[in-house]
Amino acid sequence: MSNLYTVSPSPHIYSDDTTRKIMYRVVYAMIPALLWSVFVLGVDALRVTLIAIVACLAFEYIIQKYLMKVKPSITDGSALITGILLAFNVPSGIPWWIIVIGALAAIGIGKLSFGGLGGNIFNPALVGRVFLLISFPVQMTSWPATRQSATDALTTATPLGIIKEGLVNGTPIAQISKDLPSATDMLLGNIGGSLGEISALFLIVGGLYMLIRKVITWHIPVSVIVSVAAIAAIFWLVDPQNYINPLYHILSGGLMLGAIFMATDMVTSPMTPKGQIIYGVGIGVITISIRLFGAYPEGISFAILIMNAFTPLINTYIKPKRFGGN
Amino acid sequence: MLKTFKKGGVHPPENKLSAGNPIEVLPLPASVFIPVAQHIGAPATPVVQRGDQVKTGQIIAKSSSFVSTNIHSSVSGKVKKVDFQADSSGYPKQGILIDVEGDEWVEDIDRTEELKKEFDLEGAEIIKKIQEAGIVGLGGATFPTHVKLVPPKGMKAEVLLINGVECEPYLTSDHRLMLEKADEILVGIQLLKKAMNVEKAVIGIENNKADAIQLLSQKSKEYEGIDIAVLKVKYPQGGEKQLIKAVTGREVPSGGLPIAVGAVVSNVGTAFAVYEAIQKNKPLFERVVTITGKGVAKPSNFRVRMGTPTSALVEATGGLPEDTGKIISGGPMMGRAIASLDVPVTKGTSGILLMKKEESKREEVIACIRCSRCVSACPMGLEPYLLMTLAEKQIFDRSEDNKIMDCIECGSCSYTCPSSRPLLDYIRFGKGKVGEIIRSRKK
Ligand code: SF4
Numbered sequence: 027m028s029n030l031y032t033v034s035p036s037p038h039i040y041s042d043d044t045t046r047k048i049m050y051r052v053v054y055a056m057i058p059a060l061l062w063s064v065f066v067l068g069v070d071a072l073r074v075t076l077i078a079i080v081a082c083l084a085f086e087y088i089i090q091k092y093l094m095k096v097k098p099s100i101t102d103g104s105a106l107i108t109g110i111l112l113a114f115n116v117p118s119g120i121p122w123w124i125i126v127i128g129a130l131a132a133i134g135i136g137k138l139s140f141g142g143l144g145g146n147i148f149n150p151a152l153v154g155r156v157f158l159l160i161s162f163p164v165q166m167t168s169w170p171a172t173r174q175s176a177t178d179a180l181t182t183a184t185p186l187g188i189i190k191e192g193l194v195n196g197t198p199i200a201q202i203s204k205d206l207p208s209a210t211d212m213l214l215g216n217i218g219g220s221l222g223e224i225s226a227l228f229l230i231v232g233g234l235y236m237l238i239r240k241v242i243t244w245h246i247p248v249s250v251i252v253s254v255a256a257i258a259a260i261f262w263l264v265d266p267q268n269y270i271n272p273l274y275h276i277l278s279g280g281l282m283l284g285a286i287f288m289a290t291d292m293v294t295s296p297m298t299p300k301g302q303i304i305y306g307v308g309i310g311v312i313t314i315s316i317r318l319f320g321a322y323p324e325g326i327s328f329a330i331l332i333m334n335a336f337t338p339l340i341n342t343y344i345k346p347k348r349f350g351g352n
Numbered sequence: 353m354l355k356t357f358k359k360g361g362v363h364p365p366e367n368k369l370s371a372g373n374p375i376e377v378l379p380l381p382a383s384v385f386i387p388v389a390q391h392i393g394a395p396a397t398p399v400v401q402r403g404d405q406v407k408t409g410q411i412i413a414k415s416s417s418f419v420s421t422n423i424h425s426s427v428s429g430k431v432k433k434v435d436f437q438a439d440s441s442g443y444p445k446q447g448i449l450i451d452v453e454g455d456e457w458v459e460d461i462d463r464t465e466e467l468k469k470e471f472d473l474e475g476a477e478i479i480k481k482i483q484e485a486g487i488v489g490l491g492g493a494t495f496p497t498h499v500k501l502v503p504p505k506g507m508k509a510e511v512l513l514i515n516g517v518e519c520e521p522y523l524t525s526d527h528r529l530m531l532e533k534a535d536e537i538l539v540g541i542q543l544l545k546k547a548m549n550v551e552k553a554v555i556g557i558e559n560n561k562a563d564a565i566q567l568l569s570q571k572s573k574e575y576e577g578i579d580i581a582v583l584k585v586k587y588p589q590g591g592e593k594q595l596i597k598a599v600t601g602r603e604v605p606s607g608g609l610p611i612a613v614g615a616v617v618s619n620v621g622t623a624f625a626v627y628e629a630i631q632k633n634k635p636l637f638e639r640v641v642t643i644t645g646k647g648v649a650k651p652s653n654f655r656v657r658m659g660t661p662t663s664a665l666v667e668a669t670g671g672l673p674e675d676t677g678k679i680i681s682g683g684p685m686m687g688r689a690i691a692s693l694d695v696p697v698t699k700g701t702s703g704i705l706l707m708k709k710e711e712s713k714r715e716e717v718i719a720c721i722r723c724s725r726c727v728s729a730c731p732m733g734l735e736p737y738l739l740m741t742l743a744e745k746q747i748f749d750r751s752e753d754n755k756i757m758d759c760i761e762c763g764s765c766s767y768t769c770p771s772s773r774p775l776l777d778y779i780r781f782g783k784g785k786v787g788e789i790i791r792s793r794k795k
């Protein structure tokens with residue numbers, strides 16, 4: 027018989043889940059929060075997102091093709107995710123060229139300098155965000171007011187910013203609370219903040235979708251949120267005069283965004299459930315420490331980047347339980 | 353809650369296309385090529401020569417050491433030559449080519465269908481007969497059964513586990529055998545228990561075979577000391593260590609044998625072969641083989657004589673589908689791709705799977721996204737992504753520290769990887785090297 031048959035080692039069948047499909051599921055999960063930000067912040071939110079996406083894809087293509095001389099992989103969905111996440115991490119009023127610089131930092135420094143997808147140690151979007159936060163502190167912290175906001179102000183502060191500033195000036199919590207949005211507004215996203223930070227609810231919806239589609243497991247988001255809440259609760263219970271209700275810590279700022287979409291980045295988080303919990307608690311503890319005692323009102327980006335750096339170590343020491351081991 | 357093993361595992365589409373089709377007898381081929389090595393251990397030594405006239409069931413190659421088995425002729429006819437031909441490994445192996453003439457069996461084989469339940473033999477006699485009949489593990493491992501039944505010094509068997517799991521997708525030969533030869537299997541189990549001197553046997557069956565579970569649960573009441581464990585469908589539950597874990601909750605220690613936790617595992621096909629060998633005097637020269645695939649006109653289960661070329665099975669199911677891209681001896685997870693239809697059926701052939709061209713394509717390999725799916729899928733608690741990288745970089749000491757030798761080559765990692773990384777290919781390479789290093793250290 028002259029027919030040639032494929033001879034290859036087992037297994038001979040493969041699950042039909044692919045990396046591209048997983049990446050696009052992450053993209054779908056971000057859509058509710060994205061739409062909400064456009065609804066609340068207006069068309070500017072869309073402008074920022076589109077610029078960030080186009081810039082990330084373009085840098086990935088150009089650097090891969092002309093500098094690294096490899097086949098560009100812009101269709102795998104990962105640069106798309108970085109683009110949306112970068113947009114989620116900046117205020118909607120930010121000038122376009124700052125976004126482009128952020129995209130270059132994210133893709134160029136954060137991802138491709140490590141060899142590209144799978145090689146990077148730090149979450150690329152966060153590298154972009156922190157780069158911008160250090161280079162353009164003013165623009166990165168001017169949040170346009172939401173369309174529904176009661177005042178005529180052009181800009182607004184984030185809830186965490188209000189708390190930090192109040193406490194620095196010695197204002198008691200009871201006084202500060204008057205200036206804070208209600209918990210419902212925070213849950214829905216009728217507050218000041220970067221694009222992706224404003225609606226805890228829609229971020230949770232996206233997170234549940236990723237959980238159901240098995241893109242992520244519960245270990246990282248839950249351990250981040252629970253550890254932040256637990257520590258914030260202890261301080262609040264001991265000294266309610268100077269510490270705010272833990273609910274504000276959970277619902278405000280980038281905590282949900284970080285816990286659900288950025289800390290869970292597979293490439294930069296640990297492999298085993300146990301390692302993921304250590305990593306998540308580490309992020310939670312660092313985040314709340316920065317928020318309570320640090321100079322910045324928000325700390326989750328730094329916390330995630332710090333724990334990203336520990337991921338290889340966690341993977342080296344936290345092994346899965348071996349079958350038949352002791 | 354249904355029992356299963358805890359760690360890892362995957363659930364590929366079951367595709368048991370031939371489950372409803374009773375076992376048929378495959379017509380005798382014109383000639384058979386019977387390899388002398390159809391088992392793990394030393395190849396048997398041929399005891400016939402060109403021109404010899406042989407009968408069905410006659411020994412044609414003798415066991416050459418303790419870990420080896422006899423090989424019997426599966427047909428009657430004339431030995432054409434002692435030759436070399438590729439088996440499922442792809443390498444030419446020694447074997448005996450016989451031209452089939454009629455079907456004359458050795459006289460003392462009982463060819464009737466009558467069920468014989470009673471036996472009056474000592475354990476040692478049973479083991480001796482099993483050894484003479486050339487019985488090996490028919491689940492695919494092909495380890496000589498008589499060796500398994502004699503525990504190493506200082507160890508004692510407590511329970512016999514019978515593997516009726518058939519966790520490989522597509523395969524149905526064990527399933528059909530359980531439905532059609534339930535009593536024979538149960539008698540075989542009693543014989544094995546006697547041989548091992550244990551009181552208890554448990555048959556593990558996955559709950560996608562409800563009919564077999566029902567039948568065996570009912571029939572096993574007539575036999576003492578046989579239980580049925582209904583298991584949740586999960587691959588690789590048919591792996592010895594996973595089956596023991598699922599049924600008894602015990603974990604065979606790393607590097608250890610099942611007997612270390614008091615268990616011996618045998619397959620339902622093996623139990624049937626033991627019944628035939630002892631109650632019917634019939635050595636192992638035929639077995640049930642599933643022939644299946646999405647393009648196969650009539651997926652079937654056949655009783656096939658050893659040495660029958662794969663082509664004979666293919667013809668009996670309506671010929672080779674045109675778009676066949678890959679032919680697998682065994683199941684799709686652990687089976688071997690064979691290069692030609694001349695490859696003979698041997699004691700370890702549980703099925704032949706014909707895969708279409710589009711099914712047999714492998715996707716482009718891309719970067720590891722560290723999604724940890726391979727880690728969650730590994731039933732041995734290993735980190736396949738890491739073992740692959742270590743093998744690629746040839747860092748063998750760390751491969752050993754990370755338990756590469758514990759890998760059972762089940763393929764769950766490669767199956768599940770969304771980046772289509774050839775994890776098991778590299779792990780096999782690493783295992784080979786680490787194995788060499790370990791052996792050289794012992795010297
Ligand atoms: S399943 Fe594949 S992509 Fe995921 S961690 Fe394992 S090797 Fe990497």
Ligand code: SF4
Pocket residue numbers: 729730731732733734735736758759760761762763764765766775776779
């Ligand atoms: S590493 Fe070995 S035991 Fe683990 S899933 Fe892969 S093939 Fe199976």
